Amino acid sequence: MRIALAAAVGRHPAARADAPAAIAGLTLDIAPGEALAVIGPSGAGKTTLLQLIAAALRPSAGRVELDGTDPWTLPRAALQRLRGRLFLAPQTPPLPPRQRVVTAVTAGRLPAMGFWQSLAALVHAQDIGAAEAALARFDLADKLFERVDRLSGGERQRVGLARALLSPAALWLVDEPLSALDPARAAQALAALRDEAAARGVTLVASLHQVDAALASFPRVVGLRDGRLAFDLPAAEVTPARLQALYAAREDFAPVIEDLPAERPLVAGRC
Ligand SMILES: Nc1ncnc2c1ncn2[C@@H]1O[C@H](COP(=O)(O)OP(=O)(O)OP(=O)(O)O)[C@@H](O)[C@H]1O
Numbered sequence: 652m653r654i655a656l657a658a659a660v661g662r663h664p665a666a667r668a669d670a671p672a673a674i675a676g677l678t679l680d681i682a683p684g685e686a687l688a689v690i691g692p693s694g695a696g697k698t699t700l701l702q703l704i705a706a707a708l709r710p711s712a713g714r715v716e717l718d719g720t721d722p723w724t725l726p727r728a729a730l731q732r733l734r735g736r737l738f739l740a741p742q743t744p745p746l747p748p749r750q751r752v753v754t755a756v757t758a759g760r761l762p763a764m765g766f767w768q769s770l771a772a773l774v775h776a777q778d779i780g781a782a783e784a785a786l787a788r789f790d791l792a793d794k795l796f797e798r799v800d801r802l803s804g805g806e807r808q809r810v811g812l813a814r815a816l817l818s819p820a821a822l823w824l825v826d827e828p829l830s831a832l833d834p835a836r837a838a839q840a841l842a843a844l845r846d847e848a849a850a851r852g853v854t855l856v857a858s859l860h861q862v863d864a865a866l867a868s869f870p871r872v873v874g875l876r877d878g879r880l881a882f883d884l885p886a887a888e889v890t891p892a893r894l895q896a897l898y899a900a901r902e903d904f905a906p907v908i909e910d911l912p913a914e915r916p917l918v919a920g921r922c
Pocket residue numbers: 663665666667670673691692693694695696697698699700
């Protein structure tokens with residue numbers, strides 16, 4: 652799925668009217684099948700950006716287009732169908748506590764289903780084999796029939812990611828997929844998402860706090876700060892100086908990236 656933002660402005664619905672916009676006029680193009688990581692300090696607007704792209708948050712100015720269509724011009728039913736073509740994995744997956752893992756993973760198909768199909772899928776987990784295969788990509792196949800509330804936080808997070816593999820979506824939006832994972836699991840989870848998205852031609856956009864993982868696993872990295880684009884570069888061109896500028900403590904100090912000395916890139920080449 653192609654994504655285009657043109658001077659898009661996004662505000663959290665609960666934000667004060669006089670608060671600066673979380674996304675403050677962002678222009679960005681993402682090609683179908685591309686994999687992109689969004690990094691930036693806490694409060695930079697990463698989650699808000701994903702919500703704008705997911706048509707979960709309406710831009711207060713500018714435009715967001717998915718495959719050339721502004722979702723907010725669509726009739727309600729068409730907007731629902733469009734939302735069924737994308738998969739948004741929130742930081743904390745909303746998994747009902749007493750649900751079995753197999754049902755939770757199969758629920759990845761729900762947004763693309765009609766009402767009766769979704770009801771059937773909740774009562775009888777469809778396609779157990781597909782759920783098991785998806786869980787195996789995250790090293791969780793042995794938890795297929797476990798109850799969700801008997802999993803660790805990191806296991807629940809991986810179940811939330813395994814859902815994407817059951818979804819027929821053309822766009823995966825993954826918000827902080829690694830926050831509860833140890834480094835080895837984090838690398839495995841990112842590799843699974845990247846490889847599966849590439850194999851299906853799915854566009855993948857992930858917000859990440861783990862800069863090293865973003866640079867190692869994604870060919871293109873966007874740096875966000877105060878809701879604006881700090882950089883949009885191939886991973887190989889994201890230098891320590893750019894990262895220092897991106898994460899510099901506020902104190903009214905925002906270094907101009909172009910003024911910083913050129914430094915050795917952190918990664919050897921594109922992934
Ligand atoms: N629940 C909320 N109520 C009001 N304003 C909010 C809320 N959540 C976010 N915001 C506003 O939106 C801004 C961007 O938040 P967002 O969650 O998009 O950032 P983020 O980069 O994802 O942060 P983090 O890395 O901490 O998850 C915040 O700085 C805040 O101004």
